[in-house]
Amino acid sequence: MGTRIKNLQVTRVVDGDTIKVLLNDKREFLRLDCVDTEEILNHDSKPRTNAGIAASEMARQYFMNEHGFLTKVDIEFDSNEPVEVCLEKYRDHHGRLICCVHKQGENYNLKLIKEGWSPYFIKYGSSRLYHQEMMLAEAEAQAHNRMIWNRQTNESSAFRNYTILMPWWSLRASIVDDFRRYGQPNGVLSVRLDYPKILLAAMKQQSITIFCDLQEGITKWIGNSGIIHTGTKDRSLKLWIPEASDNKYAPIVHLINKRYTGLGRGYVYISGQVTMYRDKPEITLTHLQQLSDFCPVFPGASSTNSPALTYNNTQK
Template sequence: MSQPKGTTVDTRVTRVVDGDTLVVPLGDREERLRLLCLDTEESNPGSDKPITPWGRRAKEEAERFFPAGEPVTLEFPGTEDLDVCLRRYRDNFGRLLVFAHRGDTDFQEHMIRTGFSPYFAKYGHAEFDDHRDRYVTAERAAQAAHTGVWDQVTVNGSEMRNYALLGTWWALRAALVDDYRRRRAVDPRLLDTRLDYEELQRLAAERAEVTVFTELAGYTRVGRHRAVVGIGSRAQPFALLVPDIESEHGRAVLSLLDDRYLTADDTHPRRSYAYVSGRLHEFRGAPELTVGTAAQIRDLP
């Protein structure tokens, strides 16, 4: 039996998109949900991940668990008021980030225990210790039974995803997020570029000096001398501006990003997360932070 720890709201499932994505009505709109701590294999085109037989089975399992019209309790990974949660907890594409429960059953735990998904901690462990403990226990049970994603040959015919490598990378990322959460509890001035995006917008209007904790997803050259480093989010388009990539300092910034932080693909994982200090400004309504030297990008604040 699972008991939600975060803010909750009850609704009904409109449809299942795949094993980790649902559509529900909330208020006067339909919301697409990205279920936390799950990463089922793909059942639909449009992703850089392969469509697999087990991905189709994961979607079927979600449809069995949540038939259209089925009541569902959504739990946010925080305890703020609902209106704050609806703004704060969204993924890179604007989907709500929630845990889904049917009655006393935690859907995430069910999918992990039955091998439809690994415990997905790429963006941090489950916010609540109770959830984390249950999900780790569920994953260990699935691995001990050698079932689902842990037996790729049986469910897919061959290895479609290297979960040993992915799990090691996710564990590194989760440890970095855990460390940030501990530091943030002591120093609330350390801002997360996704969760604190609204606050960063306000501070950018003031051209404030800040230290942020952020994912670094890649950079794009702009014109002859500049580069923009993104965090991988369309919904929270925070960016770093490297003003002169032809200078010694600018080249050092890009080299540090390439060699220490940026993950080009799953086979070459790097840290992904960093603390970045500097002055904010606005660019087309979005907060941007100027990085002139490599010393502004650090593993620790």
């Protein structure tokens, strides 16, 4: 069992996988962990679908009590850390709490998967607590053609191509699993999970290795220099590529664009000196060797014989 906060009043149902609760006298958005119901509005690469509309209506009914009022729920984090730690660490890019929701003993996240409202969504890593249950729930929903797994559900609307998405999610989940197994025990820092440690290292201008997601690629250009913002809304780290169009640094941009962005690997290990710039931590990327697909140090192996994959500036 993960860390739980009990008896929270639901104040709003946004859609099938996002609700709002009253927590510590503040209305908090919850982004339900390891699920991703379809959309009620067109959103970036996600289309509005019949399944999304139906999931939203189901959720509105589910979180209503017998008197027609919004009910109370428990939330559970994918960790057994103290509540105050979970409230800081387990948030998505928009600042929403990432958790499971339980109503009267039922795991709503698991219900969404089992009834076919959502796939087992592992784009950001598999569930530590409910991986097996969620895998079995997804298989059951697929076997019985429930909701999103039934072609007729979205026959008159757009649909999501899970044949393409699920292998990509599995790739990303395997990378996160390796980070949990090798990276964290060896001191690699996650921008989202270890932000205070990154800030402290930046103040001391130390060299560190971070694990981050480059799916969005370069987010801003200042002249010929590229900036990548990684992390979350409140826990952001900047990667700076000086003179990115110059022949010396262009291979870094090519590698990021072709290997990590979009439907690429996304996750990467970045090594370098971290400093503070305008109250935010920043690492300057000047060498391909600063990027690696694997943890720089594995258990029982020295850095010289570690199977880490890094890149050579002379590669073309």
